[in-house]
Amino acid sequence: MAVTVEQTLPSLTLDADDTIVDVGLAARAVFGASLGESVWERFPDAKPLYGPHYERVRRTGEPTEFVQFFRGQVGWVRVVPDDGGRGRITLSWRILHVLDTLTVESLLRSIAEAIELLGRWDVQLSRQRTRELLRVIEGGT
Amino acid sequence: MSTLQPELDRSEADTTAFVVLDADDRILRVGPGLHDRFGAFVGQVLWGRLPGAEPLYGPHFDEARETGRTVEFTVYYAAEVKRIRATPGAEDLTVHIWPIGVLDVRTLATLAESLQTMELELSNRASEPPGRPAPASPRAPL
DSSP states (O other): OOOOOOTTSOEEEEOTTOBEEEEOGGGHHHHGGGTTSBHHHHOGGGHHHHHHHHHHHHHHOOOEEEEEEETTEEEEEEEEEOTTOTTOEEEEEEEEEEOOOSSHHHHHHHHHHHHHHHHHHHHHHHHHHHHHHHHHHHHHO | OOSOOOOOOTTTSOTTOEEEEOTTOBEEEEOGGGHHHHGGGTTSBHHHHSTTOHHHHHHHHHHHHHHOSOEEEEEEETTEEEEEEEEEOSSOEEEEEEEEEEOOOSSHHHHHHHHHHHHHHHHHHHTSOTTOOOOOOOOOOO
């Protein structure tokens, strides 16, 4: 279930203002031209979905991962604070599911798959966070 | 495209958005309104350009040919709800296509809203008498 972060995953680095300051090799075809732009200019409707995760990583300094439905796709996203600091974060992602919108039947089947996938990942990530929390607690005692 | 297109009544509709098919659903001619989409495929069978669409459209086309009467129907295909009018001619079938709305897949919330609107649109249209002109409706999320 867990997605292994590989060098081949697409990635972006954002500064504290969510401006794209670096684009990983695998993301260059799509995001190369967006270097220097705010990620929200490119995806304004994504801010309420992704922004809170980015802010939490900046605030806590802890990496996070989540799954999100956006623009017909279910994507896994990992957000890590960038070594350079100053509020920089690096995102990497993988598309887990693309909605099949061809016919009503395929759409409904695909939505059910997407929802099931989101549920499974929520459970998985929740367990993972709990395990990490337990490790922190155990380490502290 | 993220919201329902305003529905087009007959006076506003793009009457050039049509294809003319032969008895085997091969594209004979394309109206200017669909030239970008189908112009390059004259001579090809329509279904080759619209995978999975034949079971949705085909029976209505057959009905128009068999009865010799214009058939109108509303269909969901490829993230769009469309109103289709199939008019039989002596040896061909003219198919007008009016887009009604586009599925909004930005977020789960917009998708859910879209599905509700789409369901309403399709059920309303299913209960309409055949051939009734499509009334104008306000822009709404599909």
